[in-house]
Amino acid sequence: MEMILLSVFLGSVLAILFRKQLFKRTTTTTNLNPPPSPWRLPVIGNFHQLSLYPHRSLHSLSLRYGPLMLLHFGRVPVLVVSSAETAHEVLKTHDIKFSNRPITKGVEKVLNGGRDVIFSPYGENWKNLKSLCVVHLLSNKMVQSFKKGREEEINLMMKDLEGASSSFSSVNLTKLFITLTSDVMSKIVLGRKYSGYQGTVDVKTLTRALVNVLGNFPIGEYIPSFAWIDRIRGLDRKLEEENNKFNDFLERVLCEHDDVHEDQANPDFVDVLLSIHRENTARVQLDRSDIKHIIFDMFLAGSVAPSTLLEWTMTELMGHPECMKKLRDDICSCSNGNLHVKEEDVEKMNYLKAVIKEVLRLHPPATLLVPRLLSEDVKLKGFDITAGTQVLINAWAIHRDSATWGPDADEFRPERHLDSPIDFQGQDFKYIPFGSGRRMCPGIGFGLVLVEVTLANLVKRFNWRVEIGPLGDGKPDLAEATGIEVSRKFPLIVFPSSVVSHM
Template sequence: MEIPQMEMILMISLFLTTLLALLLLKPILKRTATKVNLPPSPWRLPVIGNLHQLGLHPHRSLQSLSLRYGPLMLLHFGRVPVLVVSSGEAAQEVMKTHDIKFANRPKSKAVHRIMNGGRDVVFAPYGEYWRQMKSVCILNLLTNKMVGSFEKVRVEEVKAMLEKLEKASSSSSSVNLSEIFITLPSDVTSRVALGRKHSEDETARDLKNRVRQIMELIGEFPIGEYVPWLAWLDRVRGFSNKVEDDMFIGGTSTTSTLLEWTMTELIRHPECMKKLQDEVRSSTKPETSFIKEEEVENMKYLKAVIKEVLRLHPSLPMLIPRLLSEDVKLKGYNIAAGTEVIINAWAIQRDPAMWGPEAEEFKPERHLDSSLDYHGKDLNYIPFGSGRRICPGIGFALGLAEGALANLVARFDWTGEVKPPGDQSDLAEATGIDVCRKFPLIAFPSSVV
């Protein structure tokens, strides 16, 4: 039976229309199916998404959200999807199982302007350039041999610090340890890298404030990064102007933050201070006026103290963000390429499921018989990160911190400022990519030499 021409045209049109509709709907249907397997997400506002939920201290805000939505949580900063990782088990998937897929870095205007276009070993995109930069950095500065070769510089700068403290002790004066601790690593780093002490430079005035400002800028979540047409808000609040200043930043802030929190916790816990002083002083001869780095190697409690400080107060509570380069399935969830990833080390290292009911307490003893190290093998303890993007400067930072701490507690007894009962200002946190004290650490050294 012959089909009329008009019906034939209609049948062909219907077929082509159906085919075209299927082709157009396929991506939508695929995304719809994928949404079923997305990680849990809190409700978000139009346009800005979940940006309003970050608060002044994002590591704390995100921990609170994760307690409700789980250790893998999907947020949206504007239109940018952001995966928040808040458990060691989930971090294992990101930094071990699928490490290469999560090895990239998101672009940031603040990093681009402050950190030489983001071309340094910390912020550079993953690829051949980053591999070459890391190789050069490690070979010239961060191998064990190179770190050892800088011991003379570290010794000289620690001795210079001790001389300042001796003067304060002889006059029964207080000292601002926060300022001292920012100057020490700054001078060591500048001498190693530039051949001169930065504190002797005219531009070094008010160093603490300027380094803090840079850390705060890098740690911000400017709305213009995620909602470009609202970038004018960043200009209104002064963010855009701040990132344009010509400023100095060295590898100083994380080491100074470590020393600052270490002395804070020891002063808050006199029994721990006494135990550490007993170990350090009994390990050296009475006439010894300076403790060498080789003597520190056998001080187990000192190393336990630093490990515990880095657990409770990791210098970067949220590790430098990562960027997923290709689609991946994570713990049964579908995560799309282009998703930014925040690993909340602060939350992971205070997780009661791993650290017990006293997870919030300062207890160095928990590390005395522990096999945990700083190299991210156990994803429940990642103060320096893990995987390909682990911090390459671990030895450089700890060599200075351990030697400085040993001499601080060996040479002096310490008392803090008298605080009213219940005062918790010593634990108040500043804002920024690193989290130091909000208020300076003021203490009184009393020489025992």
């Protein structure tokens, strides 16, 4: 990202020196009343005002220019929404007009222009794809049917942690969480695990690599004359390589399912998709590429996001030992002395749910949600927004608004949720970690049930410490990575010690 900003800066200087005509600002129709905008540079627009962490720099700009702010990233107008009130207008009042997605180079290349659920343009095809995924994978009934697979993988992780505890060894929790969520998704979606240590392709590595490439910022999409920067960075080449690897892996998975589909007594999600493809009678017509795109979505939402939520939760709890103790007391009182916490026990753990809600408030899976695209002109809060404008909803800023959450809005305090009616189902726009409206994430329950039961077992069965914190206080750092999902910048390395013998 540093190289991108430097290249953009140098490019803008050259533009200023050698292309004086670019100083001429494009005039707008006098009848239009656009939202407030920061002053922008020729060619690059407002790019120079973005930092490594766009959610933070956009929040700072909104404090000056307001909760509805129009920026320009190169030639592309971008509306930034930074308050619950303006989010309500976009996600509720005018939801259908804001339900499209911009088609980026990555989406065009990896997902064939949005032949999936997350990035698909709004329309009948998207509705049918979403319905298919909900019915066959994401509904409460289906989530409950995957209980055994979740328990098996959690128990394997606990066994690894017990071994580390016995040998006084450190553990890379970030890596463990990625493995856990990826293996659970593999069993549910693909029918079996695909892990490198079994001599097969490592699906978690493939998924992470492709997500990381997609998280790179494509300068050429916004400033065509600077497309050479993307070529120098090797962005197109990396995207091609990682996409080919993931595509080859999924083709192999589909071929394996083709060979055994007639003997499958308990079909997995790929079997279901292939069946629909073969019958070709459903409302949604799937080819093999569409199936691969849907599978990628499921791994992006079902393995990457939950593993990030788990690592941020453990980070915050280790930084607030009083909350860790309170949570353990809650877990122990609801699990009846059992060694293994069951999913049915979790339903009674109010403080556990409050902890997760607080982590989602401070560390939403996608800080700016998934971008939207305005499909027709609209008047919003008295301002004129034109069709084709991209829309970023800064959930990170909305969740830290002191007018809603109080003067301690930046602090980790799960107790604020214990008596609060606010939840993450998309009806209260003060708290939208999974979005709202038509494009709200349909798989909330799918990922949360794994996070809840995993966290309950981790806290009940182990004490945790880091070797040394950044301030020498034994607490983990809070540095953020950059990309599609804002995970920790550095792996969470910890020392677990079993507390089972003391219970």
